[in-house]
Amino acid sequence: MRISKSKFVAGVQCLKRLYFQVHHPELATGSSEATEAVMEQGHQVGLAAQKAFPGGVLVAVDHKHLDDAVRITRELVGNAEVPAIFEATFEYGGVLVRTDVLERRSRTGYRLIEVKSATGLKPHYAYDIGIQKYVLSGAGVNLEGTCLMYLNRDYVFDGQEYDASRLFVIAEVPLEQTIGDTEISRRVENQLRVLGQPAPPDVEPGRQCTEPVLCEFYDHCNPDLAADHVSFLPRMRTEKVDDLIASGIMSVHQIPDEFPLSETQRRAVDAVKSGKMWISPELAGELSTLRYPICFMDFETIFPALPRFAGMRPYDHVPFQWSVHRQERAGELIKRYDFLAENTSDPRLPFLESLCQAIKAAGSIVVYNQGFEASRLDDLARWLPGHRSEIAKIKAKLWDLLAVIRRSVYHPDFGGSFSLKRVAGAILSDMSYDGLGVAEGIQAGIAWTRLVDPATSPEEKDKLKRALLQYCGQDTHALARIIDVLTKQTSAGAV
Numbered sequence: 001m002r003i004s005k006s007k008f009v010a011g012v013q014c015l016k017r018l019y020f021q022v023h024h025p026e027l028a029t030g031s032s033e034a035t036e037a038v039m040e041q042g043h044q045v046g047l048a049a050q051k052a053f054p055g056g057v058l059v060a061v062d063h064k065h066l067d068d069a070v071r072i073t074r075e076l077v078g079n080a081e082v083p084a085i086f087e088a089t090f091e092y093g094g095v096l097v098r099t100d101v102l103e104r105r106s107r108t109g110y111r112l113i114e115v116k117s118a119t120g121l122k123p124h125y126a127y128d129i130g131i132q133k134y135v136l137s138g139a140g141v142n143l144e145g146t147c148l149m150y151l152n153r154d155y156v157f158d159g160q161e162y163d164a165s166r167l168f169v170i171a172e173v174p175l176e177q178t179i180g181d182t183e184i185s186r187r188v189e190n191q192l193r194v195l196g197q198p199a200p201p202d203v204e205p206g207r208q209c210t211e212p213v214l215c216e217f218y219d220h221c222n223p224d225l226a227a228d229h230v231s232f233l234p235r236m237r238t239e240k241v242d243d244l245i246a247s248g249i250m251s252v253h254q255i256p257d258e259f260p261l262s263e264t265q266r267r268a269v270d271a272v273k274s275g276k277m278w279i280s281p282e283l284a285g286e287l288s289t290l291r292y293p294i295c296f297m298d299f300e301t302i303f304p305a306l307p308r309f310a311g312m313r314p315y316d317h318v319p320f321q322w323s324v325h326r327q328e329r330a331g332e333l334i335k336r337y338d339f340l341a342e343n344t345s346d347p348r349l350p351f352l353e354s355l356c357q358a359i360k361a362a363g364s365i366v367v368y369n370q371g372f373e374a375s376r377l378d379d380l381a382r383w384l385p386g387h388r389s390e391i392a393k394i395k396a397k398l399w400d401l402l403a404v405i406r407r408s409v410y411h412p413d414f415g416g417s418f419s420l421k422r423v424a425g426a427i428l429s430d431m432s433y434d435g436l437g438v439a440e441g442i443q444a445g446i447a448w449t450r451l452v453d454p455a456t457s458p459e460e461k462d463k464l465k466r467a468l469l470q471y472c473g474q475d476t477h478a479l480a481r482i483i484d485v486l487t488k489q490t491s492a493g494a495v
């Protein structure tokens, strides 16, 4: 048996994860679409990185013919005319690695470069680098340096062609930050031993299930907890949960009055124990600051690693959709407006111009998580400086329902979460996101990418368009209805 670089890294996170990946991949859960989108993005970043090494040669062999890849790599390493090798493949000690870039630095010396879609260094990359160094050295490659190549968040795309020398940062990894061969060898030996066993290793769920990445077997190892479990209090630190569980306290109902909790957590405990929604005496005052016409607004965006349009940096958000529900006066019918970009052209100006029309003369603009919409408006002001004053006026009218809910409302069914989906589900008993074609932000981004893909059939585009409009519209409709319920409960009214 041999393991790959990614399997080795998974095994460093958790030996059981490695075992499941090899022997029981069917136990994995999560969206395969989201995983594929992340992989495709990594692939595109890798291709862009290769442009920084002109004359480099790709070992163009798929994963089913890795022995051929090893042979071709050996030939390329022996050819002094080749300045860089992409996907160079080596095997040593039961481990097979494919190196993003192997750059020739001298006749016999190479520099190993690991390409990341991230915008900075992360501690767990040390194992990515460590395992490759171990295998390459074992396979007889003379390494003169090891580097990480990651995206430069300050790079601004000119809208024409990526300048790979500025799009990426190449940072030397100091020797003291790499994992030594002794530790790598010990871990490889242990991983191969575990994989040879008839049953998975006995590993209890813990912090490793979410760090450094969310494990795809999370749902399998962490069965559903009761709705009143102590971990479902807002912002509960793991140590606090562990303290309670160690004292035999699993249910919120058992938490003693003297147990130290934040004000929000204490309110949540009281709401769960009483079974009633808690409302702060200040809520009526907060709601009375709303001014008609009230617009309920939500944006959808994607934030690609590689900037799409002129003026954008890696991971800048492309705003592709908005929804607005608008109420002119108390008791009047609420009207719906929306915008959805339907092709690959730059959506920023039409997004903003149509939005300005829909929210014209608004008194208050209700959003959920003001920081997000405000940041997107700041982005638009940077890209479209001619619209700065209109954008500043919109920003001045933003009214954040999330902040109000956090301060002044807790429903026993929030389960520790203040997400709009959870809050709407708890406060509006007849509203659910179940069964929607698109039910969360990540899915919306994936659906939009398919919608604007010229290869997507007209029937599929139609379906995606309907799903996106329904999802974003449901969010703004939920905002309007939550405000309505809270207003009735407090008898406060907007003016």
Ligand code: SF4
Pocket (backbone or CB within 6 Å): 013, 014, 015, 016, 017, 018, 020, 203, 204, 205, 206, 208, 209, 210, 215, 216, 217, 218, 219, 221, 222
């Ligand atoms: S969920 Fe946790 S315990 Fe289970 S395999 Fe993943 S990391 Fe290991």
